[in-house]
Amino acid sequence: MHSGSAAKPFLLALPKAELHLHLEGSIEPSTLVELRQRHGMDGASLAEVEQLYHYADFTGFLMAFKDVTGHLRTPEDYELITYRLMERLKSENVLHAEVFVSAGVCLWRKQDFAAIFAGLERGRVRGERDFGVSLLWIFDAVRQFGVEKAEKVVDLAIQFRERNVVGFGIGGDERQGPPELFKAVYARAADHGLHLTAHAGENDGPESIWGALNLKAERIGHGLTAEQDPELIEELAERQIPIEICVTSNVRTGCCADLAKHPVRRYFDEGLMLTLNTDDPAMFRTSLVEEYRLVQETFGFSDEHLRELARNSFEASFLPPDKKVQFLDLFDATVLRS
Template identity: 55%
Template sequence: METMEEWIRRLPKAELHLHLEGTITPRTLVELSALKGEQASAMTLAEAEALYAYEDFTGFLQAFKAVVTELRGPAEYELAAWRMLEALAEQGVRHAEVYISVGVIFRLRPEEDRRDPELFARIFAALERARVRGERELGVTLYWIFDAVRHFTLDEAARVFRLAAAMRREHPSIVGIGLGGDERQAGSEPFRALYAEAAAAGLRLTNHAGETTGPEAIREALGIGSERLGHALSAERDAALMEELRRRQVPLELNPGSNVRTGVCPSREEHPLRRYFDAGLMVTVNSDDPAFFGATVADEYWLAHAVHGFTREELRRLAENSFRASFLPEVEKQRWLDQIGSC
């Protein structure tokens, strides 16, 4: 008899809100630190685990940065991407649209960036090697989303988005852009012109909105043309906004585990996943930064069942939504929807 966990694993799923850097487990971090060569000694697992200890949202951002610091060059990024792909395949994720914190890469190493203008191109080539191998060996397809940091300068975001636009011509796997970082310090309005420019270049527009802020941040994100919203936790405080999200079927990348761990939602029971779903919103579940939050996307499906009472039929709908809300071509979406229907 197949258990619910086994069935969830078999159910084809797309993950739409996943930060590459947030998939790096302490174990992978040890492997990454060992790539440094003989001069520097590798980190122990205990040292790696200590980096993941944080108390609140601000502490999480600091821990995230500490892990990103270990990603020094192409070899580290390739290994991190490969370990992420293995983990996705293990959970039955068949397609993922993955945020790369490109803004952080430039901000963390200004010296190297000045000295070596080709560094990012080499990092990206390494990520592409992992992506192609993942598709071939694991049957998992990947798209990349270049993520800028909203509380850095506008010039830094412009650089990230224009790089995505320029590289996309040669690398169609670069499907879109996004804005992460601290919403309490910067909203979406300042990025209006940059979003329009990115859309004109054929990039799809995602945005973190309403995670640590109120519904006005979600309205602002919609106002600059964001097509898919990360978190949207505070939407339910605004009935008219809820109605607009429902009517337009704006895809929401919900991350219940993340919201509980960063403390922006008091408990899983209180997370609006079920209420949004019942209100007819276009809801998907995602893991955000699984290595930091301790739950994979397969765990999120299981918890939707265990905590919010989602039936198999409802979990199928979540899986269908994940492909419908993806940036895959229609024919690919349909292929996965057919497979979910018979699962």
């Protein structure tokens, strides 16, 4: 559950960034009820909506995610969920977030994406003004929708590049969309100055992570199965490729069968560059403070270790260099004072 209030004050006070966070997975059940009522949909009680957030495995989760996106109809819906997300980030002292938008799902639903993006930006601007949180967008393509659809998502990311869209990524079912298919898509995104990330090694083996590196992904989402390949671990450590670790997500989707066996601590000890993230905080009933608390309690990370992970989250961000330095200076000043 969201135990931000029960967490140590240190974790709350620690300035944090979040780099792997899906907007559509951040919608609290109460907001989903509001959206259902807004659109005159049946089954608008809290209990019915909470039912949506229960699933047995990774495929079940992907289905639930699709279901949730079905509640997002208008630009105002997107504005609302962006603003609510930023409010929550502020309450956990998350100063900066890079947020995935499933642009591929909007296209699939034949929504007017320019209008939706205007709603997203209104939410972002209001959220920044009211909560002082910095937010950049990453457009995410659904790999099982295929390469042509991913091309269209890159088109949109290029189109809105000047309006806080900082990167491109692929997510969804790795087994139905291996990275090799997306080589040209990634190259074109990079040519247009977009940063690159990829979900990899979440529900498929280490070869999927090698594939993401071949796409020139600058960060790896999850990287859960890297531990099966010592050579890959060495490569990731040597190149200090940031890994967007999402512990609760991996357990809830069943990608990691047992929390105690999650590789986060082994990765840390091997010198990998790690960041902690929630992935879909509402859908996985977690928060970023909870993720820090969880790894500390389960794997014995010290406060000093957690400071390092929090600092990594700014270091591994796609912020422009001057902004990144500002955040790191602020981080160092705050942490040295504490």
